[in-house]
Amino acid sequence: MIEDDFYATVKLKTGEEIFCKVAASEEDDRTMLIVSNPIIVSEIKSRNGTIGYKVEPWLKTTKEDMFILNLEDVLTMTESSDIEMIMMYQNYIRQSTKEGKHSKINRRMGYLANVNDAKEILEKLYKNS
Secondary structure (H helix, E strand, O other): OEOOOEEEEEEEOOOOEEEEEEEEEEEOOEEEEEEEEEEEEEEEEOOOOOEEEEEEEOOOOOOOOEEEEEHHHEEEEEEOOOHHHHHHHHHHHHHHHHOOOOOOOOHHHOOOOOHHHHHHHHHHHHHHO
16 A cells, blocks of 8 residues: 655665655555655855755666665655745756757857857957956
């Protein structure tokens, strides 16, 4: 039986901390977690003190988006109702699904030039500045 899914921060016994959508499943007297699109969030501080966040996939060498974790491998887990974190997660998932859809370059996107023409234009701009 699979319970309703929810957003959660999961701390694994390995020390990894992931944010994902989780559904619990009972199978053969074991509780398994089905995690969807797990991500790692890192805080990044710039030189001027601005704080930002880096979001990346938990497993970088696969395109899979669902994983099964044994509850015995989980140190702790907490359901998240943090709207900002959920929005960041959803935005990342939306962006990562669009990555495979690249548009073709065309003239409506901007001026296209050959290398010699572009070099000449850039040299004129440099000399006039």
